[in-house]
Amino acid sequence: MELGIRAQIPNLGMNSETHDRHSLVLLLSLLFFLVLSAFVRDDWISEVVLVLAMYAILIVAMLKIYATRILPWPALLLTVSSFLVTLTCVFQPTHPLRTANWLLLSIFFGYVSVAFFSFLERSGPIIRAKLDACLGLYLILAMFYYAIFNLMQEIHPGSFIEAGPTPIQASRHSLLYFSLASLTTVGYGDVIAVSRPARMLAVLEAITGVFYVAVTVARLVSGYQQKDRERV
Secondary structure, eight states, X not given: OHHXXXXXXXXXXXXXXXXXXXXXXXXXXXXXXXXXXXXXXSSHHXXXXXXXXXXXXXXXXXXXXXXXXSOHHHHHHHHHHHHHHHHHHHHSOOHHXXXXXXXXXXXXXXXXXXXXXXXXXXOSOOOHHHHHHHHHHHHHHHHHHXXXXXXXXXXXXXXXXXXXSSOEEOOHHHHHHHHHHHHTTOOOSSEEXXXXXXXXXXXXXXXXXXXXXXXHHHHHHHHHHHHHHHHO
């Protein structure tokens, strides 16, 4: 019996290290993508760089899902499908392909969000992997709504505009900024949701941001209280 327990300890340590590594790499890749998007130009080279950074995030997220053993095959299928559609868009940037690409990305980030929620809701000690996953999931939610906003912009052009003396349709970079501002409930007002569906999506993202912070804080407090009770 003791030998069995001792044999399981190295495996538990390896699983913990794997979760830590994947969670940290995913968090860093998300932060890198956000910083990179602020400095790229509006040319095809910059678009290629952003696409590569985006799919680096998708690959890391897929590895994280595989480590949690929560149905990794749908994530793999969505990643490959979206990558193929994006490559086709580079050579033939048609409206149906762009719409299909943002739809696939929306489904993928939504799936990753659900998988991460399942991982965070598991009982057990609060390890570094869960803390990194909490931060990573917060940014993934922003990426999910970013994809949704771009999908809305493809279906109904002009749903989001950039305010100014001469308002223009919001670009993809502006929609990423708008998604982060809405999730954190900052709302500077320089990017505006115009259509009714766009406004409701922006409100839903703000509600998601507030709800996520409340649930995460409650989960962390509960985990630390459980840890203290076990010590007593």
